[in-house]
Amino acid sequence: MQNAGLLKELIQSLCCLPGVGPKSAQRMAFHLLQRNRDGGRQLSLVLAQAMDKIGYCRDCRTLTETEVCEICANRLREDDLLCVVESAADVWVIDQATSFKGKYFVLHGRLSPLDGIGPDELGIDKLEQRLAGGAIKEIILATNSTIEGQATAHFIGEIANKFNIRATRIAHGVPMGGELEFIDSGTLAHAFAGRREV
Amino acid sequence: MQNAGLLKELIQSLCCLPGVGPKSAQRMAFHLLQRNRDGGRQLSLVLAQAMDKIGYCRDCRTLTETEVCEICANRLREDDLLCVVESAADVWVIDQATSFKGKYFVLHGRLSPLDGIGPDELGIDKLEQRLAGGAIKEIILATNSTIEGQATAHFIGEIANKFNIRATRIAHGVPMGGELEFIDSGTLAHAFAGRREV
The missing domain is CATH 3.40.1360.10 (Dna Topoisomerase Vi A Subunit; Chain: A, domain 2)
Structure with missing residues (x-):
């Protein structure tokens, strides 16, 4: 399409999200522009803040915007x-x-x-x-x-x-609700080796 | 989770995108924060610009950042x-x-x-x-x-x-590559009514 420098740029930028290809990006761009500009503006603001302010917790190294994350700080x-x-x-x-x-x-x-x-x-x-x-x-x-x-x-x-x-x-074995028939052999072997008294 | 005001906000804001639920939003947020902060910053910038600058073409009413879109302006x-x-x-x-x-x-x-x-x-x-x-x-x-x-x-x-x-x-009928067996009856009836000389 010859049209649309900024629109094209928006679609390309949306492709940086994991699992988003050109088709979904196109759908997202048109959705935001035609139906939810406020949502788009809000997302832009929060994104900028998050990218700049979120760092790593001093104690546990998780993502947080404070020096010590809430979990570490929680008495x-x-x-x-x-x-x-x-x-x-x-x-x-x-x-x-x-x-x-x-x-x-x-x-x-x-x-x-x-x-x-x-x-x-x-x-x-x-x-x-x-x-x-x-x-x-x-x-x-x-x-x-x-x-x-x-x-x-x-x-x-x-x-x-x-x-x-x-x-x-943590325990490894057959997932809850999993049917033995469909479990891979590695998991099944592991589940047998790690069996416990009932 | 008690942690993460800004992270939570980012995940919620990402949910405004069509087809994105809490799980995908979570994946997107962590991906951007841990692996692609530049991409996130770029997306934030382009989003803000697009939401503010893209309007409607004077002539054809499509989305464009200029008064007349490129298609209308193209001689x-x-x-x-x-x-x-x-x-x-x-x-x-x-x-x-x-x-x-x-x-x-x-x-x-x-x-x-x-x-x-x-x-x-x-x-x-x-x-x-x-x-x-x-x-x-x-x-x-x-x-x-x-x-x-x-x-x-x-x-x-x-x-x-x-x-x-x-x-x-525009013509309506059986889609290219479509097998008759799987086409809905409305489309098939339309395709018969609209048959053409070969």
């Missing part, structure tokens, strides 16, 4: 439980889905030597400092169940052992 | 062919998909008396002025093939008749 949460996750999105998901009331530590990745990601990149020194503090009684390893995630959990488990802190791993 | 396009569409998005789609080289007129809706949308809301007076100008030899009615779209096409066809201008309707 009602237990100080002796620490959940280690790979990303800030995991904090969000776990806090919405579970009744976990401890604190978090965000690695922002997983050990992956081939990609040059070692303990330094994951803030393991900061985690060690925290474990050395003595307040923590249990560390819950909630990294992903990929090979790298497992290796990272194992690595951090060893560190916890060094400090005589109990390290636990 | 290489034919002045005697006018394609009438329901929305600015249709202009974009037709211009990308077809080799149509005439000009457009955007109704921004369709006749729908029950919703209080009559000829005045669709800019029919402006369209009449344009037809009265004498430059137009053919008007192509490309409104949607809904009941209201058909009624609108018929209504504008009558006006064209009044000015002795040829009015055509």
Whole structure:
């Protein structure tokens, strides 16, 4: 189309959102322009603020606009439980889905030597400092169940052992509501190996 | 989650995009914050500009940031062919998909008396002025093939008749690549009624 410098630019910019291709971007642009300009303006404002003001929590490294995030600053949460996750999105998901009331530590990745990601990149020194503090009684390893995630959990488990802190791993097995027929073999093997007394 | 005022606000604002629910909005927010802050800043800028500067073309009523859109201002396009569409998005789609080289007129809706949308809301007076100008030899009615779209096409066809201008309707029938077995009965009946000599 020959028309529309700014319209074209808007459609292209919307493509930077994950899962949004040219067709959806086009639909979004026309929707905002024809039906919801106020929403578009609001989104623009909040986006600019968020991109500039949201940084990382001093203590747990999650995304926050304050120096210490609300979870770390919350005195009602237990100080002796620490959940280690790979990303800030995991904090969000776990806090919405579970009744976990401890604190978090965000690695922002997983050990992956081939990609040059070692303990330094994951803030393991900061985690060690925290474990050395003595307040923590249990560390819950909630990294992903990929090979790298497992290796990272194992690595951090060893560190916890060094400090005589109990390290636990979240359970892996058949998802709730899952039918055995459709579960992949790796998960099923894992579920059998990890069976528990009823 | 108790955390994250600004992050929560960002996720809520992203939900104003069509087809984006809380889960996708969450994914978008974390993606932008963790991997593409520049993209987010750029989107914010372009959004603000687009919402403020994009208005409607004086001649054809499509979305444009200039007084007259590029299609109307383009001297290489034919002045005697006018394609009438329901929305600015249709202009974009037709211009990308077809080799149509005439000009457009955007109704921004369709006749729908029950919703209080009559000829005045669709800019029919402006369209009449344009037809009265004498430059137009053919008007192509490309409104949607809904009941209201058909009624609108018929209504504008009558006006064209009044000015002795040829009015055509885009073809309706079986879509290209469509298998008869899966076509709905209305379309199939229409395709039979509208059969042509080969």
